[in-house]
Amino acid sequence: MKCDKCGKEAVIYQRYSGMHLCAAHEIADVERKVKKRMRQEKMVIPGDHVAVGMSGGKDSAATLSILAETFGKRPEIKFTAITIDEGIEGYRNFSIPKVKELCDRLGVPHVVVSFKDEVGCTLDDMLKRERKEASCTYCGVFRRMLLNxxxxxxxxxxxxxxxxLDDDAQTVLLNVLNGDVERLARLRPSRIQEGLVPRIKPLMDIPEREIALYAFLKKLPFYLGECPYAHESLRGEVKDMLNDFESRHPGTKYSIMRGFDSIVDCLKEKYRQVPLERCEICGEPSIDKTCQGCKLKQRIHIKI
Ligand code: SF4
Ligand SMILES: [Zn+2]
Ligand SMILES: [Zn+2]
Known part of the structure; x- marks a missing residue:
């Protein structure tokens, strides 16, 4: 198949747009969409210091690369990569060197924060103590907290x-399946909360498979392996279901987000964001007097 824009060999067929694109035009298409969204939402402005959460996978590699290429020459905008080392044997030890390689290439400082140092226990050890919930639930609580x-x-x-795009569409569907409408409203926070660094998601309009292709075409260093605990989560099932739908009904993922964005203001009206308190134990922002991390630590007997 030939690229619909220039006639060169196509590397992808975007079923949702009906376009065949060559490598150069697919790269340009991804970057155009990301830059458009960043501009629309003023995601990065002069004076910003943007921390970039880096797992070592294709998504974070593409995020940092596009940010650094777009704004890297502007001295008034600063980037720092942060990797959370959860302590997952046979996974993080392979992905962290990839982050280092990319950061060195782009000239971005990189810091690694480990569960072991900050929480007092690796995720692997935590899961040996208790497995009442999916591994990602334990992981997510501390990962979000440490990143912030x-x-x-x-x-x-x-x-x-x-x-x-896939992550957000999965989150919408997951929360609907769980009947957790309040959490849905939190996908688009309406105000800045004290102690919480506002998040930006430059790749929110890009399907996962196109990010993988982008990272590959740009020869970015990234780790292809998957977390050994990933298959346990309900998200994995939702992901398979959505991919199946997308292949039979192209554009499904975009439709889900379009639908969600058209009702999100009503949701935010009904479920108003409450101001966060400070955890009485660790001082981190929290909905309750004790944050989820400290509750979890108490429950699984990690010294606070
Ligand atoms: S897949 Fe789950 S356990 Fe693995 S790093 Fe992600 S959140 Fe943590
Ligand atoms: Zn082309
Ligand atoms: Zn706490």
Whole structure:
């Protein structure tokens, strides 16, 4: 098949747009969409110090690469990559070197924060103590907390993550399946909460498979392996279901987000964001007097 824009060999067929694109035009298409969204939402502005959550996978690699290429030459905008090392044997030890390689290439400082140092226990050890819930639930509580804490400590005023179109569409569907409509409203926060570094998601309009292709075509260093706990979550099932739908009904993922965006203001009206308190134990922002991280630590007997 030939590229619909220039006639060269196509590397992808975007079923949702009906376009065949060559490598150069697919790269340009991804970058155009990301830059358009960043402009629309003023995601990065002069004076920003953006922390970028880096797992070492394709999504975070593409996020950092596009941010650095777009704004890297502007001295008034600063980037720092942050990797959370959860302590997952046979996974993080392979992905962290990839982040380092990319950061060195782009000239971006990189900090690694480990569960072991900050929480007092690796995720692997945590799961040996208790497995009442999916591994990602334990992981997510501390990962979110540490990412935010480190971003705040280094003085970042924004926190970029590699969430893509698939991630957001999965989150919408997952919360509907769980009947957790309040959590749905939180997908688009309406105000800045004290102690929480505002998040930006530059890749939110890009399907996951196109990010993988983009990272590959741009020869970005990234780790292809998957977290050994990933298959346990309900998200995995939702992901398969959505991919199946998308292949039979192209554009489904975009439709879900379009539908969600048309009702999100009503949801935010009904479920108003409550101001966060400070955890009485660790001082991190929390809905309750004790944050989820400290509750979990107490429950699984990690010293606080
Ligand atoms: S897949 Fe789950 S356990 Fe693995 S890093 Fe992601 S959130 Fe943590
Ligand atoms: Zn082309
Ligand atoms: Zn706490």
């Amino acid at each position: 804490k480190k971003a705040r400590e280094i003085g970042a005023n924004k926190l970029a993550t590699g969430h893509n």
